[in-house]
Amino acid sequence: MLLTTAIDYTNGAPHIGHAYEKIFADVLARYIRLRGDECYFLTGVDQHGQKVQQTAEAEGIHPATFAAKKTKLFLNLWKKTGVDYDGWAETTDDRHKACVQQILTSLREKGELYKKGYKGHYSVRQEQFLTDRDRNEDGSFGPEWGEVVEIEEENWYFRLSAHAAWLKNYVSSREDSVIPAFRRNELLGAVDRAGEQDLCISRPKERLRWGIEIPFDPEFVTYVWFDALINYVSFAGYLAADDAGLPDFDKLWPADGSPTPLHIIGKDILVPAHGIYWLCMLHAMGFPDEQLPRLLVHGWWNIRGEKMSKSLGNVVDPDQLADRFGPDAVRYYLARDIVTGKDSDFDPERLVMLYNQELANELGNLCNRALNMTGRFCGGVVTTTHEPEAQDTALRESLAKATADYREAMDRFDPSAALKAINDHVTHCNGYAERNKPWELAKDAAKKARLETVLAHMVESLAHLTVLLSPVLPEPAARLAHQLRMDNLLSLKLDDLAWGLIPDGHATGKPKPVFPRIVIEEE
Numbered sequence: 001m002l003l004t005t006a007i008d009y010t011n012g013a014p015h016i017g018h019a020y021e022k023i024f025a026d027v028l029a030r031y032i033r034l035r036g037d038e039c040y041f042l043t044g045v046d047q048h049g050q051k052v053q054q055t056a057e058a059e060g061i062h063p064a065t066f067a068a069k070k071t072k073l074f075l076n077l078w079k080k081t082g083v084d085y086d087g088w089a090e091t092t093d094d095r096h097k098a099c100v101q102q103i104l105t106s107l108r109e110k111g112e113l114y115k116k117g118y119k120g121h122y123s124v125r126q127e128q129f130l131t132d133r134d135r136n137e138d139g140s141f142g143p144e145w146g147e148v149v150e151i152e153e154e155n156w157y158f159r160l161s162a163h164a165a166w167l168k169n170y171v172s173s174r175e176d177s178v179i180p181a182f183r184r185n186e187l188l189g190a191v192d193r194a195g196e197q198d199l200c201i202s203r204p205k206e207r208l209r210w211g212i213e214i215p216f217d218p219e220f221v222t223y224v225w226f227d228a229l230i231n232y233v234s235f236a237g238y239l240a241a242d243d244a245g246l247p248d249f250d251k252l253w254p255a256d257g258s259p260t261p262l263h264i265i266g267k268d269i270l271v272p273a274h275g276i277y278w279l280c281m282l283h284a285m286g287f288p289d290e291q292l293p294r295l296l297v298h299g300w301w302n303i304r305g306e307k308m309s310k311s312l313g314n315v316v317d318p319d320q321l322a323d324r325f326g327p328d329a330v331r332y333y334l335a336r337d338i339v340t341g342k343d344s345d346f347d348p349e350r351l352v353m354l355y356n357q358e359l360a361n362e363l364g365n366l367c368n369r370a371l372n373m374t375g376r377f378c379g380g381v382v383t384t385t386h387e388p389e390a391q392d393t394a395l396r397e398s399l400a401k402a403t404a405d406y407r408e409a410m411d412r413f414d415p416s417a418a419l420k421a422i423n424d425h426v427t428h429c430n431g432y433a434e435r436n437k438p439w440e441l442a443k444d445a446a447k448k449a450r451l452e453t454v455l456a457h458m459v460e461s462l463a464h465l466t467v468l469l470s471p472v473l474p475e476p477a478a479r480l481a482h483q484l485r486m487d488n489l490l491s492l493k494l495d496d497l498a499w500g501l502i503p504d505g506h507a508t509g510k511p512k513p514v515f516p517r518i519v520i521e522e523e
């Protein structure tokens with residue numbers, strides 16, 4: 001299955017919203033593979049457009065140099081935070097340019113494009129013409145549009161309106177066209193916009209040079225969104241030569257009823273970019289409905305209820321955050337503290353609190369106790385042959401429930417609920433240890449069998465939890481597997497998670513803290 005994210009603008013540095021989306025996608029990709037399914041994870045950067053040209057000009061450098069410099073920041077961040085993609089999309093890539101140009105040529109041949117003159121208001125910031133719908137009640141254009149200028153020029157247009165009726169029917173009839181459901185309703189409320197006017201897909205070179213040339217009219221470049229959206233097919237091998245080093249398109253965009261691509265995007269780019277332009281573009285390109293992608297829409301991270309913005313000076317830098325608290329704490333927090341589709345407030349104090357409480361204290365404590373006592377009291381050897389008591393059966397049931405809940409949550413793209421399911425079992429295990437007190441059992445030789453059973457249940461739980469945690473925290477999971485002397489855990493699939501992963505007589509390793517507590521120095 002193809003899993004994509006939005007490609008990030010290279011007109012600035014990555015912020016926490018970019019990091020969330022890529023980490024979210026990385027978690028899902030790893031989970032899909034854990035479930036035993038194939039997943040091709042594509043992400044990248046959106047390097048063209050007016051903003052990049054303008055910011056580069058302000059710095060006195062070529063837009064290509066500027067975009068390459070910013071691209072590096074994204075590449076470094078994904079490396080630092082363990083975002084492990086299979087395909088990397090850069091819109092300046094020649095293979096992408098060739099694909100965009102072939103699509104433009106073929107759409108023109110089909111009569112989907114035409115040229116006309118137009119006079120109207122244009123938002124420099126949003127790089128688009130504005131309509132009366134974009135005006136405030138008093139007739140003015142709001143600050144979100146930035147500088148608005150009146151221009152008159154000829155351009156190429158895509159017959160968006162010709163696809164409006166189809167779009168409405170498609171979105172209303174396909175339940176998983178947009179996930180979650182309330183975001184689909186949002187699109188349904190806006191689909192009529194597609195019928196209002198056609199989409200301007202070119203910019204004259206005298207105004208914007210930093211884009212992909214229109215192949216049949218070299219005085220124009222392609223509108224940045226038209227270019228960027230195509231990354232989802234160009235880097236999946238659409239219209240590519242066999243030796244282009246790109247994947248097999250038919251496999252990633254199947255039309256045979258198997259899961260279609262999943263585009264992970266933020267709420268701001270559902271309407272009109274993905275929900276209207278992209279779906280209509282694909283339809284115009286001749287894609288049948290069964291082949292169309294699903295749009296998985298996430299909410300935004302805000303700061304105390306307010307949008308993050310450069311002007312408010314409240315933008316959170318994920319790179320600094322990872323340096324300060326460690327990449328694991330950042331991954332955990334971003335996966336844990338947001339409900340998919342909804343907004344959340346970014347709060348570094350919650351990051352520290354959730355990490356310290358759920359990982360350093362609860363899970364860390366369980367690891368430490370289970371491995372430490374197995375080492376001290378049983379020579380590191382796990383014995384699994386004694387009859388379980390009611391408490392042991394209850395622990396096994398708790399684990400089975402946690403695994404089922406985790407699976408159900410991940411299948412509906414909700415890592416936060418999946419992590420809560422994991423934590424429920426961790427809490428159960430720590431309670432089990434408190435009730436059974438293996439440290440007391442160890443003092444009485446007659447209770448050896450009971451001691452071994454209790455520790456075996458804790459160690460077995462740890463093995464399962466390691467696997468379940470691996471999509472969110474792959475590195476700590478590898479360290480846990482290693483301490484358990486069960487490196488093979490990380491090649492298991494979800495269906496392999498039945499009781500009895502740890503064989504009788506297995507020797508575990510020594511515990512080393514996997515989740516060191518974050519200590520904040522008083523400022």
Ligand code: MSP
Binds near residue numbers: 020231266
């Ligand atoms: N380049 C376009 C996308 C083209 S996709 C063919 C773009 N880039 S962006 O850099 O502005 O945003 C990239 C992604 O980050 C988008 O999905 C956007 O919704 C997401 N986020 C931007 N700010 C965000 C938050 N504050 N919180 C969560 N995600 C946010 O749009």
